[in-house]
Amino acid sequence: MASLAGKMASVLAPHxxxxxxxxxxxxxxxKYEIDEEVNREKLEILRDFLRRGLVVxxxxxxxxxLAGDCIPFVG
Numbered sequence: 001m002a003s004l005a006g007k008m009a010s011v012l013a014p015h016x017x018x019x020x021x022x023x024x025x026x027x028x029x030x031k032y033e034i035d036e037e038v039n040r041e042k043l044e045i046l047r048d049f050l051r052r053g054l055v056v057x058x059x060x061x062x063x064x065x066l067a068g069d070c071i072p073f074v075g
Contacts, residue, residue: 004038005029008050008070015058015066025070047071 008025009018016024028034032046047067054063 004034004071011066011069043071047073 005022005025005028008028009022012021012024015021028046028050032042032049034042034046047070050070051063051067054066057063058066
């Protein structure tokens with residue numbers, strides 16, 4: 001899903017640079033086969049994967065915030 005990858009890249013760019021953020025976002029979306037038909041369960045798994053990966057770089061609290069900004073909670 002191009003819009004999700006774009007949103008992820010824009011959220012992550014200030015922390016990792018535009019090119020790295022774009023590459024990461026595209027890779028993660030491809031890995032989880034994110035396309036136009038994304039279900040809630042897949043988004044929750046993706047958000048958790050992203051959060052766990054970010055902890056090393058920005059700490060636990062900021063990782064939670066960034067993952068939520070990249071992939072908003074679906075209610």
